[in-house]
Amino acid sequence: MSDGAKQKVHVITMGCVKNTVDSEKLMAQLRRNNVEIVPSIEGADVAVINTCGFIDAAKEESIDMIIEQVKRKGNGTLRKVYAMGCLTERYRRELTGEIPELDGIFGSNQIPEIVRSLGAEYRSELLGERMLSTPSHFAYLKVSEGCDNPCSFCAIPLMRGRHVSRPVGEIIGEAESLAAQGVKELIVIGQDTTAYGLDLYGKRRIAALLAMLADIPGIAWVRLMYAYPAHFPADLLEVIAGHPRVCRYLDLPVQHAADNVLKSMRRGISRKSLLDLVGRIRGAGAEIALRTTLIVGYPGESGEDFALLESFVRETGFARLGVFTYSREEGTTAYPLGDPVPAEEKERRKGVIMEIQKDISVARNESLVGSRLRVLIDRAEGGLYIGRTEHDAPEIDNEVYVTAPGPLTPGTFSDVDIYDATEYDLYGRV
Numbered sequence: 001m002s003d004g005a006k007q008k009v010h011v012i013t014m015g016c017v018k019n020t021v022d023s024e025k026l027m028a029q030l031r032r033n034n035v036e037i038v039p040s041i042e043g044a045d046v047a048v049i050n051t052c053g054f055i056d057a058a059k060e061e062s063i064d065m066i067i068e069q070v071k072r073k074g075n076g077t078l079r080k081v082y083a084m085g086c087l088t089e090r091y092r093r094e095l096t097g098e099i100p101e102l103d104g105i106f107g108s109n110q111i112p113e114i115v116r117s118l119g120a121e122y123r124s125e126l127l128g129e130r131m132l133s134t135p136s137h138f139a140y141l142k143v144s145e146g147c148d149n150p151c152s153f154c155a156i157p158l159m160r161g162r163h164v165s166r167p168v169g170e171i172i173g174e175a176e177s178l179a180a181q182g183v184k185e186l187i188v189i190g191q192d193t194t195a196y197g198l199d200l201y202g203k204r205r206i207a208a209l210l211a212m213l214a215d216i217p218g219i220a221w222v223r224l225m226y227a228y229p230a231h232f233p234a235d236l237l238e239v240i241a242g243h244p245r246v247c248r249y250l251d252l253p254v255q256h257a258a259d260n261v262l263k264s265m266r267r268g269i270s271r272k273s274l275l276d277l278v279g280r281i282r283g284a285g286a287e288i289a290l291r292t293t294l295i296v297g298y299p300g301e302s303g304e305d306f307a308l309l310e311s312f313v314r315e316t317g318f319a320r321l322g323v324f325t326y327s328r329e330e331g332t333t334a335y336p337l338g339d340p341v342p343a344e345e346k347e348r349r350k351g352v353i354m355e356i357q358k359d360i361s362v363a364r365n366e367s368l369v370g371s372r373l374r375v376l377i378d379r380a381e382g383g384l385y386i387g388r389t390e391h392d393a394p395e396i397d398n399e400v401y402v403t404a405p406g407p408l409t410p411g412t413f414s415d416v417d418i419y420d421a422t423e424y425d426l427y428g429r430v
Helices: 018-030 054-076 086-098 111-117 156-160 168-180 206-214 233-242 260-263 271-282 303-316 343-366
Strands: 010-013 046-050 078-084 138-142 185-189 221-224 248-249 289-296 320-327 372-381 384-387 399-403 414-423 425-429
Touching: 010 018, 010 303, 018 046, 018 078, 018 111, 018 185, 046 054, 046 086, 046 221, 054 078, 054 086, 078 111, 086 111, 086 156, 138 168, 185 206, 206 221, 206 233, 206 248, 221 414, 233 248, 260 303, 271 303, 289 303, 303 343, 320 343, 343 414, 372 399, 372 425, 384 414, 399 414
Parallel strands: 010 046, 046 078, 138 185, 185 221, 221 248, 248 289, 289 320, 399 425
Antiparallel strands: 372 384, 372 414, 384 399, 414 425
């Protein structure tokens, strides 16, 4: 038995769901090499930390986690500590110098090297195989890596490289494998999912890909995340509105709505074009729940610019919305602009937008009282069952708290009568 097979490895995933997929692929490789994957750090002798380097808060969290595990190594409870992912891709040299106790530092696309460092053999025939860390009925499906968009604030291209689409056959094969394991919901992700296919096929093929995924036996829901608003493919709306197993849901990160800020952000779209796009989505013939993310406190965001963002949020009435405060990132084209908006002002602006969104969400949820909704049950908790509608992605969107006359099984669907609502939750009974 190899040294790798004797190790008990715990993988710690920081940051976004794209990292979740990478960790799941790493664990699948190790498991097929007879390396034991343990669910808790207390039972491990090796820690692998999949880091995030997106914004300052995420970087600090990843560094704190590395230091915590290095301390475990120092007191003898861990034998080895490895770091991988976006933070290490971007700051490999600095981490090597400042945390020499790390046994290995790997970038965001170096799973084969990590596997070999753990004494195991990387098996290319396992490409697409996953050891799921999500509940067994849903899984994230990464269709591309990297990004070609020139957004001034974003460091993702520095960490993940240029946009590279995965071949259709490879994605479908992975999705079929997930369906065979009992996955019922596929959540399609990438840095820019609407650019899928441009590099391989010369045109955007995300709509056709969604339809093929939704036709896989056993798959009940296909959900699309990270759809870049500029150059939005027209045929995508037809699939979302028309295919019964594609969720009426679209994650469309607009980031801002003032032309001055959008131009400086290099988003490739104007306020008017954003409003036109939202109008087209709303007129697609189906009630598509729109999610977006915004950035406040960008350098040069004036009071007038922020007022335009406020009015945009009220006018569009996104079903789901999240706000980030601007984080100045080295190497980005916005970095020379400095960070002139004070942190407390950024937080104030964030709070203003979230209060507006709270009112929108309350009104939307209250309008659902008295309706019957199809709910995917995610888990049981405190005598209740908790699930989601097709208008909600896991972990970031609304949940439905369900009572039932008998037991419900996570991963199954129930028709739920909604009797109460709060700003971010629904309450119903089977």
